[in-house]
Amino acid sequence: MVESLLSVRGVAKSFGGLRVLHDVSLDVVEGGITGLIGPNGSGKSTLFDVITRYQRCDAGRVTFAGEPLDGLAPHAVARRGLIRTFQLTRVFPSLTVAENLLVFARSARARPGGGPAAGKAGGGGEGETRAVELLDVMGLLGLAHREAAGLSYGQQKLLEIAQVLMLGPRLLLLDEPMAGINPGLADEVVDRLKALRTRGMTLLLVEHDIPVLHRLCDQVVVLNAGRVMAGGAPGEVLDDPHVREAFLGE
Numbered sequence: 640m641v642e643s644l645l646s647v648r649g650v651a652k653s654f655g656g657l658r659v660l661h662d663v664s665l666d667v668v669e670g671g672i673t674g675l676i677g678p679n680g681s682g683k684s685t686l687f688d689v690i691t692r693y694q695r696c697d698a699g700r701v702t703f704a705g706e707p708l709d710g711l712a713p714h715a716v717a718r719r720g721l722i723r724t725f726q727l728t729r730v731f732p733s734l735t736v737a738e739n740l741l742v743f744a745r746s747a748r749a750r751p752g753g754g755p756a757a758g759k760a761g762g763g764g765e766g767e768t769r770a771v772e773l774l775d776v777m778g779l780l781g782l783a784h785r786e787a788a789g790l791s792y793g794q795q796k797l798l799e800i801a802q803v804l805m806l807g808p809r810l811l812l813l814d815e816p817m818a819g820i821n822p823g824l825a826d827e828v829v830d831r832l833k834a835l836r837t838r839g840m841t842l843l844l845v846e847h848d849i850p851v852l853h854r855l856c857d858q859v860v861v862l863n864a865g866r867v868m869a870g871g872a873p874g875e876v877l878d879d880p881h882v883r884e885a886f887l888g889e
Protein backbone atom coordinates (compact mmCIF):
# COMPACT_ATOMS: atom_id res chain seq x y z
CA MET A 640 0.00 0.00 0.00
CA VAL A 641 1.27 3.47 -0.87
CA GLU A 642 1.35 5.65 2.21
CA SER A 643 -0.29 9.01 1.72
CA LEU A 644 1.51 12.26 2.31
CA LEU A 645 -1.67 13.92 3.56
CA SER A 646 -4.39 12.00 5.27
CA VAL A 647 -7.71 13.53 6.34
CA ARG A 648 -9.83 11.25 8.52
CA GLY A 649 -13.38 11.84 9.72
CA VAL A 650 -13.16 15.62 9.74
CA ALA A 651 -16.26 17.52 10.87
CA LYS A 652 -16.67 21.27 11.17
CA SER A 653 -19.61 23.50 12.08
CA PHE A 654 -20.01 27.25 12.26
CA GLY A 655 -22.59 27.91 14.92
CA GLY A 656 -25.40 25.56 14.03
CA LEU A 657 -24.31 25.15 10.44
CA ARG A 658 -22.57 21.85 9.75
CA VAL A 659 -20.17 22.57 6.88
CA LEU A 660 -18.05 19.38 6.84
CA HIS A 661 -19.40 15.93 7.72
CA ASP A 662 -17.00 13.07 8.29
CA VAL A 663 -14.63 14.03 5.47
CA SER A 664 -11.80 11.62 4.69
CA LEU A 665 -9.32 11.78 1.84
CA ASP A 666 -5.74 10.87 0.99
CA VAL A 667 -3.17 12.67 -1.07
CA VAL A 668 -0.37 10.45 -2.34
CA GLU A 669 3.08 11.97 -2.66
CA GLY A 670 4.10 13.10 -6.14
CA GLY A 671 0.58 13.40 -7.55
CA ILE A 672 -1.92 16.11 -8.37
CA THR A 673 -5.28 15.86 -6.61
CA GLY A 674 -8.19 18.03 -7.70
CA LEU A 675 -10.93 19.03 -5.26
CA ILE A 676 -14.24 19.97 -6.84
CA GLY A 677 -17.68 20.76 -5.51
CA PRO A 678 -20.51 23.25 -5.90
CA ASN A 679 -20.31 26.67 -4.24
CA GLY A 680 -20.61 26.38 -0.49
CA SER A 681 -19.78 22.66 -0.43
CA GLY A 682 -16.95 23.26 2.04
CA LYS A 683 -13.79 23.28 -0.10
CA SER A 684 -12.28 26.42 1.44
CA THR A 685 -13.23 25.26 4.92
CA LEU A 686 -11.48 21.96 4.25
CA PHE A 687 -8.33 23.84 3.15
CA ASP A 688 -8.63 25.94 6.32
CA VAL A 689 -8.84 22.83 8.48
CA ILE A 690 -5.93 21.13 6.69
CA THR A 691 -3.69 24.19 7.15
CA ARG A 692 -4.96 24.76 10.71
CA TYR A 693 -6.52 28.14 9.96
CA GLN A 694 -9.63 26.55 11.43
CA ARG A 695 -9.88 23.85 14.04
CA CYS A 696 -12.02 20.88 13.21
CA ASP A 697 -14.65 19.67 15.67
CA ALA A 698 -13.83 16.03 15.03
CA GLY A 699 -11.38 13.98 13.02
CA ARG A 700 -7.69 14.25 12.31
CA VAL A 701 -5.30 15.54 9.69
CA THR A 702 -1.94 13.80 9.33
CA PHE A 703 0.92 15.10 7.20
CA ALA A 704 3.99 12.99 6.43
CA GLY A 705 2.91 10.57 9.12
CA GLU A 706 2.55 13.21 11.86
CA PRO A 707 -0.75 14.52 13.19
CA LEU A 708 -1.14 18.29 12.85
CA ASP A 709 -3.33 18.62 15.95
CA GLY A 710 -2.50 21.66 18.00
CA LEU A 711 -0.11 23.26 15.50
CA ALA A 712 -0.37 26.91 14.47
CA PRO A 713 -0.65 27.62 10.71
CA HIS A 714 2.96 28.85 10.48
CA ALA A 715 4.16 25.63 12.12
CA VAL A 716 2.22 23.64 9.53
CA ALA A 717 3.85 25.69 6.76
CA ARG A 718 7.27 25.05 8.27
CA ARG A 719 6.65 21.33 7.93
CA GLY A 720 6.20 21.86 4.20
CA LEU A 721 2.42 22.00 3.86
CA ILE A 722 1.89 25.36 2.23
CA ARG A 723 -1.08 27.18 0.78
CA THR A 724 -0.38 29.93 -1.70
CA PHE A 725 -2.29 32.82 -0.17
CA GLN A 726 -0.65 32.19 3.20
CA LEU A 727 2.68 33.53 2.19
CA THR A 728 2.70 34.94 -1.28
CA ARG A 729 2.44 38.52 -2.31
CA VAL A 730 3.67 39.90 -5.57
CA PHE A 731 5.42 43.20 -4.92
CA PRO A 732 4.57 45.29 -7.99
CA SER A 733 7.57 47.64 -7.90
CA LEU A 734 10.15 44.86 -7.53
CA THR A 735 11.46 42.89 -10.47
CA VAL A 736 10.34 39.32 -11.01
CA ALA A 737 13.70 38.02 -9.73
CA GLU A 738 13.60 40.29 -6.67
CA ASN A 739 10.12 39.01 -5.91
CA LEU A 740 11.62 35.57 -5.47
CA LEU A 741 14.69 36.67 -3.56
CA VAL A 742 12.46 38.27 -0.92
CA PHE A 743 11.47 34.72 -0.08
CA ALA A 744 15.00 33.32 -0.11
CA ARG A 745 15.82 34.54 3.36
CA SER A 746 12.91 32.79 4.99
CA ALA A 747 13.34 29.60 3.02
CA ARG A 748 13.62 26.34 4.84
CA ALA A 749 16.00 23.51 4.12
CA ARG A 750 14.62 20.11 3.34
CA PRO A 751 17.10 17.32 3.01
CA GLY A 752 16.76 15.08 -0.01
CA GLY A 753 14.42 17.37 -1.94
CA GLY A 754 14.65 17.79 -5.70
CA PRO A 755 14.79 21.18 -7.39
CA ALA A 756 11.12 21.86 -6.69
CA ALA A 757 11.37 20.84 -3.08
CA GLY A 758 14.93 21.54 -2.17
CA LYS A 759 16.56 24.08 0.01
CA ALA A 760 17.33 27.73 -0.48
CA GLY A 761 19.01 30.19 1.75
CA GLY A 762 19.89 33.79 1.08
CA GLY A 763 22.88 34.78 -1.06
CA GLY A 764 24.17 32.66 -3.89
CA GLU A 765 22.15 29.63 -2.98
CA GLY A 766 18.92 31.62 -3.02
CA GLU A 767 19.83 33.12 -6.36
CA THR A 768 20.55 29.75 -7.89
CA ARG A 769 17.24 28.46 -6.69
CA ALA A 770 15.38 31.56 -7.91
CA VAL A 771 16.82 31.13 -11.40
CA GLU A 772 15.87 27.46 -11.39
CA LEU A 773 12.29 28.20 -10.35
CA LEU A 774 11.88 31.05 -12.82
CA ASP A 775 12.97 28.60 -15.48
CA VAL A 776 10.46 25.95 -14.33
CA MET A 777 7.66 28.52 -14.29
CA GLY A 778 8.61 29.98 -17.68
CA LEU A 779 9.46 33.39 -16.24
CA LEU A 780 13.21 33.46 -16.78
CA GLY A 781 12.94 35.82 -19.73
CA LEU A 782 11.02 38.27 -17.53
CA ALA A 783 13.42 38.10 -14.57
CA HIS A 784 14.39 41.76 -14.77
CA ARG A 785 10.94 43.16 -15.53
CA GLU A 786 8.90 44.93 -12.90
CA ALA A 787 6.20 42.60 -11.57
CA ALA A 788 3.60 45.33 -12.18
CA GLY A 789 4.06 44.77 -15.92
CA LEU A 790 3.17 41.07 -15.82
CA SER A 791 -0.14 39.72 -17.04
CA TYR A 792 -2.49 38.31 -14.42
CA GLY A 793 -1.56 34.76 -15.41
CA GLN A 794 2.15 35.51 -15.19
CA GLN A 795 1.61 36.98 -11.73
CA LYS A 796 -0.07 33.72 -10.71
CA LEU A 797 2.96 31.80 -11.93
CA LEU A 798 5.19 34.18 -9.99
CA GLU A 799 3.14 33.61 -6.82
CA ILE A 800 3.60 29.88 -7.24
CA ALA A 801 7.35 30.37 -7.81
CA GLN A 802 7.52 32.48 -4.63
CA VAL A 803 5.97 29.78 -2.53
CA LEU A 804 8.27 27.19 -4.10
CA MET A 805 11.22 29.18 -2.73
CA LEU A 806 10.06 27.94 0.67
CA GLY A 807 10.58 24.32 -0.32
CA PRO A 808 7.04 22.98 0.18
CA ARG A 809 6.41 19.27 0.10
CA LEU A 810 2.68 19.69 -0.51
CA LEU A 811 1.24 22.78 -2.13
CA LEU A 812 -2.44 23.70 -1.76
CA LEU A 813 -3.73 25.93 -4.54
CA ASP A 814 -7.15 27.54 -4.42
CA GLU A 815 -8.35 27.89 -8.02
CA PRO A 816 -4.98 28.56 -9.66
CA MET A 817 -6.70 29.03 -13.03
CA ALA A 818 -9.28 31.57 -11.86
CA GLY A 819 -9.20 34.73 -13.95
CA ILE A 820 -6.49 33.46 -16.28
CA ASN A 821 -7.24 33.82 -19.96
CA PRO A 822 -7.74 30.54 -21.82
CA GLY A 823 -4.50 30.92 -23.80
CA LEU A 824 -2.41 31.09 -20.64
CA ALA A 825 -4.42 28.43 -18.81
CA ASP A 826 -2.76 25.77 -20.97
CA GLU A 827 0.61 27.11 -19.95
CA VAL A 828 -0.29 27.07 -16.25
CA VAL A 829 -1.42 23.44 -16.62
CA ASP A 830 1.91 22.57 -18.24
CA ARG A 831 3.88 24.36 -15.52
CA LEU A 832 1.98 22.55 -12.77
CA LYS A 833 2.65 19.25 -14.51
CA ALA A 834 6.35 20.17 -14.68
CA LEU A 835 6.29 20.60 -10.90
CA ARG A 836 4.83 17.14 -10.49
CA THR A 837 7.59 15.74 -12.70
CA ARG A 838 10.01 17.25 -10.21
CA GLY A 839 8.38 15.46 -7.31
CA MET A 840 6.00 18.15 -6.01
CA THR A 841 2.63 17.10 -4.61
CA LEU A 842 -0.34 19.35 -5.32
CA LEU A 843 -3.89 19.60 -3.98
CA LEU A 844 -5.97 22.15 -5.82
CA VAL A 845 -9.50 23.44 -6.00
CA GLU A 846 -10.53 23.62 -9.64
CA HIS A 847 -13.86 23.88 -11.44
CA ASP A 848 -12.82 23.48 -15.04
CA ILE A 849 -13.55 19.90 -16.11
CA PRO A 850 -11.12 19.72 -19.07
CA VAL A 851 -8.39 21.14 -16.82
CA LEU A 852 -9.15 18.48 -14.19
CA HIS A 853 -8.90 15.76 -16.85
CA ARG A 854 -5.58 17.03 -18.14
CA LEU A 855 -3.96 17.81 -14.83
CA CYS A 856 -5.11 15.51 -12.07
CA ASP A 857 -4.20 11.98 -11.06
CA GLN A 858 -7.06 11.93 -8.60
CA VAL A 859 -10.26 13.96 -8.20
CA VAL A 860 -12.25 14.25 -4.97
CA VAL A 861 -15.81 15.57 -5.09
CA LEU A 862 -17.25 17.41 -2.14
CA ASN A 863 -20.99 17.92 -2.03
CA ALA A 864 -22.77 19.61 0.87
CA GLY A 865 -19.78 18.93 3.11
CA ARG A 866 -19.43 15.24 2.30
CA VAL A 867 -17.08 13.38 -0.01
CA MET A 868 -19.39 11.98 -2.68
CA ALA A 869 -16.75 10.48 -4.97
CA GLY A 870 -13.02 10.10 -5.36
CA GLY A 871 -10.72 8.42 -7.86
CA ALA A 872 -9.26 8.78 -11.33
CA PRO A 873 -10.63 11.83 -13.20
CA GLY A 874 -12.07 9.68 -15.99
CA GLU A 875 -14.16 7.64 -13.54
CA VAL A 876 -15.22 10.41 -11.20
CA LEU A 877 -16.05 13.11 -13.71
CA ASP A 878 -18.13 10.75 -15.84
CA ASP A 879 -20.08 9.39 -12.87
CA PRO A 880 -23.76 10.28 -13.48
CA HIS A 881 -24.29 11.17 -9.79
CA VAL A 882 -21.37 13.58 -9.86
CA ARG A 883 -22.53 15.11 -13.11
CA GLU A 884 -25.97 15.60 -11.68
CA ALA A 885 -24.75 17.19 -8.43
CA PHE A 886 -21.92 19.19 -9.84
CA LEU A 887 -22.81 19.95 -13.40
CA GLY A 888 -26.58 20.14 -12.89
CA GLU A 889 -27.26 17.41 -15.43
Ligand SMILES: Nc1ncnc2c1ncn2[C@@H]1O[C@H](COP(=O)(O)OP(=O)(O)OP(=O)(O)O)[C@@H](O)[C@H]1O
Binds near residue numbers: 678680681682683
Ligand atom coordinates in the same frame (compact mmCIF):
# COMPACT_ATOMS: atom_id res chain seq x y z
N1 LIG B 1 -16.13 31.59 9.11
C1 LIG B 1 -17.36 31.17 8.78
N2 LIG B 1 -18.42 31.42 9.58
C2 LIG B 1 -19.66 30.99 9.23
N3 LIG B 1 -19.94 30.28 8.12
C3 LIG B 1 -18.93 30.01 7.29
C4 LIG B 1 -17.59 30.43 7.57
N4 LIG B 1 -16.79 30.01 6.54
C5 LIG B 1 -17.60 29.35 5.69
N5 LIG B 1 -18.88 29.35 6.13
C6 LIG B 1 -20.02 28.69 5.47
O1 LIG B 1 -19.66 27.36 5.23
C7 LIG B 1 -20.19 26.88 3.99
C8 LIG B 1 -19.06 26.33 3.15
O2 LIG B 1 -18.24 27.40 2.72
P1 LIG B 1 -16.87 27.19 1.96
O3 LIG B 1 -16.33 28.55 1.67
O4 LIG B 1 -16.01 26.24 2.70
O5 LIG B 1 -17.36 26.50 0.62
P2 LIG B 1 -16.62 26.41 -0.80
O6 LIG B 1 -16.93 25.06 -1.32
O7 LIG B 1 -15.21 26.78 -0.65
O8 LIG B 1 -17.42 27.49 -1.63
P3 LIG B 1 -16.96 28.38 -2.90
O9 LIG B 1 -16.82 27.43 -4.05
O10 LIG B 1 -18.10 29.30 -3.07
O11 LIG B 1 -15.68 29.05 -2.51
C9 LIG B 1 -20.92 28.06 3.38
O12 LIG B 1 -22.27 27.90 3.69
C10 LIG B 1 -20.32 29.24 4.09
O13 LIG B 1 -21.25 30.31 4.16
